[in-house]
Amino acid sequence: MKTKIFETTKNDIEEASRLIQNGEVVAFPTETVYGLGADATNESAIKKVFVAKGRPADNPLIMTVADAAQLDEFVTISDQARGLMDHFWPGSLTIILPIKPGKVSMLVTGGLQTVAFRLPANDAARTLIRAAGVPIVGPSANTSGKPSPTTAQHVWHDMQNKIAGIVDDGPTQVGVESTVVDMSISTPIILRPGAVTQPQLEEVLQMKVIDATSTESVASNVTPKAPGMKYRHYAPDKNVVMFDGLDALELKQVLAPNDVVMAKDDMIEKMALTNHQAWSLGNTLETATEQLFAGLRFYDDDSQITTIYVQKMPPIGIGKAFNNRLGKAAGNQEFQN
Ligand code: TXA
Ligand code: MG
Numbered sequence: 001m002k003t004k005i006f007e008t009t010k011n012d013i014e015e016a017s018r019l020i021q022n023g024e025v026v027a028f029p030t031e032t033v034y035g036l037g038a039d040a041t042n043e044s045a046i047k048k049v050f051v052a053k054g055r056p057a058d059n060p061l062i063m064t065v066a067d068a069a070q071l072d073e074f075v076t077i078s079d080q081a082r083g084l085m086d087h088f089w090p091g092s093l094t095i096i097l098p099i100k101p102g103k104v105s106m107l108v109t110g111g112l113q114t115v116a117f118r119l120p121a122n123d124a125a126r127t128l129i130r131a132a133g134v135p136i137v138g139p140s141a142n143t144s145g146k147p148s149p150t151t152a153q154h155v156w157h158d159m160q161n162k163i164a165g166i167v168d169d170g171p172t173q174v175g176v177e178s179t180v181v182d183m184s185i186s187t188p189i190i191l192r193p194g195a196v197t198q199p200q201l202e203e204v205l206q207m208k209v210i211d212a213t214s215t216e217s218v219a220s221n222v223t224p225k226a227p228g229m230k231y232r233h234y235a236p237d238k239n240v241v242m243f244d245g246l247d248a249l250e251l252k253q254v255l256a257p258n259d260v261v262m263a264k265d266d267m268i269e270k271m272a273l274t275n276h277q278a279w280s281l282g283n284t285l286e287t288a289t290e291q292l293f294a295g296l297r298f299y300d301d302d303s304q305i306t307t308i309y310v311q312k313m314p315p316i317g318i319g320k321a322f323n324n325r326l327g328k329a330a331g332n333q334e335f336q337n
Contacts, residue, residue: 004165005152008124012167017131019164025049027141027155028128029169030120032092032178032194033148033293034155035064035138036163037128046107049137052162055144060110062094063117064138066129071117074103074135080205081183087204090121092178092195108137114184124169140177141166147293147329150175154297175290176321181209193321195289213324236300239307242326243335250337251309258304262295263311264288285313289322296329309335 006012006026016026020037023045028037036052038045040063050057063074068085071077075097077085084095096116104115118138120126129136140148143158152168159166179194181201190198190211201209243251245267252271255261261271262279271278279295281288292310299308310326313319 001161001164003156003160003163005156006165006167008127008167008169010127013124013127014131016165016167017128017133020045020128020132020136021134023048024164025052026128026165026167027149027152027159027163028122028125028136028138028167029152029172030064030122030125030138031172032120032174032176033150033172034141034152034166035120035125036141036159037064037132037136037138039132040108040135040137041105042134043105043107046105046137048163049139050107052159053139053142053144055139057107058110060112060116061108061137061139063104063108063115063135064125064129065117065119065135066126068119070135071097073100075099075115075117078183080188080207083204084181084183084201085119088196088200089119090126091119092121092174094118094178094180094192096180096182096184096191098184114182116180118178120178122169124167128167147296147325148177149297150290150293154294157297157301171290171294173290174318175292175294176318176325179321193324195318195321197317197320211320213320236296236308236329238300238305239333240296240326240330241307241309241333241335242312242323242330243309244312247335247337248311251335255309256306258306259309260299260305260307261309261311262292262299263309267311281311285317285319285322288313289318292322292325 006016025038025048038049094116096114099115141155142148149155150172155166174195179196180192182189188209198211264281268278281291313322
């Protein structure tokens with residue numbers, strides 16, 4: 001199959017939406033990462049998504065909508081969940097809700113009684129879904145085990161000739177996948193940290209929210225895990241190691257010729273690294289998060305490189321999501337001086 005590249009013009013998006021209506025898979029932009037779109041009510045289309053990603057069948061897909069009203073047919077929505085949608089949608093929050101019996105394909109839910117929904121903050125995505133006229137499944141558009149794609153070129157790298165099309169809307173803004181919160185149980189649980197943070201959720205809900213990925217929760221092993229969490233997320237050929245900014249100068253001393261560093265600009269300057277040795281994470285937590293997967297993908301494809309050292313961020317705001325994804329890529333290996 002030849003993968004067609006679409007722009008975000010009205011004509012192109014309409015053509016892409018017809019492919020989706022015909023049961024084909026089309027990658028689409030969101031503000032977090034690119035997703036793999038297919039008609040969520042068409043089982044043969046859903047199967048194609050699992051094949052293209054190489055994803056295990058028991059890892060459920062999220063459903064992406066253009067409008068919160070599209071949910072009513074599929075799920076029961078509590079007042080609290082409604083409050084989150086009103087406040088954070090369109091945006092980087094995926095909400096897990098109890099399904100109405102028989103209303104969602106087992107292929108989407110992986111056999112669970114719940115399903116995850118998101119309304120992305122990207123105009124092309126919403127136009128595409130509206131034109132298709134159905135919710136679309138929207139897992140990240142990477143091959144299972146690779147970092148999520150933040151550009152159409154990343155999608156092309158993983159999906160060329162495996163899917164019908166890619167809608168190219170340039171680089172994504174956030175750079176890591178949405179926050180996943182389980183609202184199907186009495187105490188909300190964050191299963192994946194993202195741009196929407198635990199304090200923000202607590203403020204809107206006016207109740208305690210558990211972060212299943214925080215060190216305390218993981219250590220005490222009390223909270224359930226997202227089905228996806230049991231899979232190794234990113235298995236680079238390269239050795240990925242996290243480092244603390246305080247250890248930068250010690251790291252510099254042991255850096256081998258085939259090692260590279262991903263760090264914020266002030267750190268690159270402090271370590272006096274050349275362009276060949278460093279990938280800039282910019283100046284802020286937000287730019288660092290936006291650049292994380294792009295840098296990992298770039299170096300992972302470079303056969304010259306042995307180890308990628310990546311600077312850890314302070315665990316505030318989206319820094320938690322950054323460190324969470326970095327920890328997975330690094331298999332939690334830390335630089336010890
Ligand atoms: O930002 C995002 O959410 C991106 C963009 C493309 O929208 N999508 C994305 O989808 O990251 P995916 O499928 O790669 O990640 C969704 C995560 C997976 O870890 C999956 O296991 C979990 O959500 N998940 C989906 N449905 C679930 C459910 N019913 N219960 C628990 N976890 C669920
Ligand atoms: Mg994914």
